[in-house]
Amino acid sequence: MWTSPPPPPIFRGLATLLAFFGIVIAHSVILLGAALLGVLVTLSVQGRLRAFARFAGAVILPVGLGLMIIWGLVRQGTPDDMAEPSIRAGVLYATIVTLRLALLGAVFQAAFLALPTPKLVNLLHSFRIRGRGLAVIVSTLNLWPDFRRHVENIVAARCARGLMPDRRLITRLRQLPLAVRTLFISALGQGLERADSWEASGLIERLNTLGARANGASDCSPIAGAAWLAMAALWVIAATSGWP
């Protein structure tokens, strides 16, 4: 399934939404755990496991730990259960929420992160996003790596002028407002020039035509799309039924 042609964009979007719905209503640790494993395998095949690991370390771990402490030790129960304190119930609840969070992040990454940017344009176009909205989204995505370099250049310039003479916390904190100011002003000036140039060259209209043309001749497989939707629907049924 992973190597077959991708599903048409609209199927991808619908399947993802269904998956989210199922995740939010699922209550079984085993089901959530199995699903997470499945998605992690997908991510690994897509080569995006490292991105998930970063997210897991930065968000899931601290949140999971906090949840265990709060629901397991402090509250010793679930939010709706005002019965006698039960550490087990609290830990179970914490586990479910943590798994849910991990799944929500992992599914989002599996569905969209592996998309090369051209396919993303098609996706947006098929969701009827045109004109200004389309231009803003694709422009931001395309500019991001370059913008990150600009941020590094600004910090480098401050270092190179002796404005960040050491690496203490207080010195680094002092860089923030001035670096952001320069970042903002230079980005704003560039953004205006770029938008002027789009207008002068009529590029927004051309972008729409490009998007429409690309969607007409796509290599998407409706069968793959149906498969994605079927899997998502199965997932929702499993989640609702409370199985196992």
Next chain:
Amino acid sequence: MNSNNTRESESGNATSRKRILFLAVVPVGILVNLGIGTLVHFLKLPLFVDAVGTILVTILVGIPAGIAAGVLSFLLGGLLVNPVMPYFSGTQAAIAIFVGIMARQGFFKSIPRTILTGILLGLVAAVVSAPVIVTLFGGITGSGSGVITAFLLASGKSVLKSVILTGVSCEPVDKTVQCLFAFWLLRSLPRNLKARFAAGGYIRRNVDT
């Protein structure tokens, strides 16, 4: 060119001017929101600054552009930074709307007014984020404020109330700092940029242009 055409071309010019501002500033707002996050990470600072771009775009161009910048920052942030960001896009939209309403009344004109705006904004953000934190995060966001939530829960309050109270005690400070930051940034804009934005948005009501 007869006068009819000139009038048409004038209103056409105004629409195209507004369109250019939207096209120019919304990506900048998104990039600045995400860029500040990168900067903070690069400088290894223990801060979380997430709405400055949204506030700036709202004041410079208006509420719809602000909503676009805020929501898109968090949706694209899901791809570029952290996949749980999209769930807080609603909060960004609320921030843009509230900032726009306050800016329209000139509540970014002076420091005391900006502080008031920041405090109220913090309350709004806390209330709007609470349902997301409760349903998806089980009450915690992984930041230090979890301690307060734990304390409140231990005292027997419901999850929702605990999360809201936690938010109400932490968000106003954070949002006030961000509003003051935006206040300072807008004042330090070069003249040519202030002039470019004078026609739309709320900058004229809040900053000497």
Next chain:
Amino acid sequence: MDYAVLASEYRRKPVFLDGSNFSGRTAILRNWCSECASAGGRGIYVGPNVHQSVSSLVPTVADELLLHASDSARFDRLLDVARALGLDRCYDQSPFTLSGGEQVLLVTLCKLGLGPTFLGLDGTIEELDRDNAQRVIELLSSELAAQTTTVLTSNGYSEDRHWRPAWRLPASGFDHAETVQKRPCLDSANFLFTPPSESGGLEVEDLSFSYEHHAPVLRSLNFRLEPGKIYSLEGRNGVGKSTLARILTGVLRLRRGRIVFNDRDSNPWKTPGRNVAMHFQNPDSQLFADSVERELVDLPMPARRAAAAFAGTNSQLTEHPFDLPFVLRKRLALSAVAHLSKPWFIFDEPTLGQDALASDEIVKMLRRMAEGGSGVVVISHSAEFIRRLNAKRMRLEDGQLHNVEPSAQITQ
């Protein structure tokens, strides 16, 4: 000259608009652009920062060409030319990863693809090497430019201009909307050199560096630079000159090797900018204050006034640096670094956007710094600038530093 006359006489004949800094060339070009638009045509203006003119609306070079082609026949023609220019190697790359020269070729090709009536290239081709400059001129005279009138401006030394403009118009004496009355001068007589408290040689031992998950950029570098001399650091785009400069300044952390300053072990990462100060190519990432005065406040007291005077911004002390035109912003950023009191300086493209006179003043300034006891390293695309500096030339290649003969051609 009237736009109508220009358009009728100079189709497919790229014209060079000659003039020094502040002679009003940008205003003239922008005026012609809007006159073209009022006459019902399409006027396109491309500034010196070619990076701005990359649309960013599409992810790859091939898509950028597709975006600008008005129909599929034109697209095929663009592809043919792109192949001839060697851009087909880059079809799947992001336009932002291309070298400066390749970006200029791509942008020129794209703008021509739109079939504009007027195209203004304001300082865009200034840094191009001989081959690429020739290619651009051929492009602007080719069939692709059949309906286009192109006007080019450039700065720097005429000895560096590898293309001979067949048609030229002088900028002065034109009737245009904005004429800059006062021309700010860059005057090395205003430059004030503050000798560093400590001067000494800069030595590098067994220095190796690679970015995460990439091949090594610098391999076991060993060299010694003497104070009081001017060096030129040369090499292809992307070879690692900027990386080396950043390591010496303390922006990048050194992991393998030693840096020795004045015969003592030095760790620039811990104290960035203490012994080596650097001026970067783009002034817009180096200006941090909201007035010229405040921008220079971190300089030693007597140097502050000199710095403002040298950059020609004496009468604009309360102006916001970003309200100044590009040429002045560059001079201000340059001045802010040059007036620091440091043993070593690195300048990356200090003459960007500067005309021949201003470039000569920068030569004089750098010589005074070296005579005063500081060491200077310059990165520049301008062979004439390096020649006038009488710099000791070094080339970075394959992670190693080699000496270069004074008369050798500059690599790009």
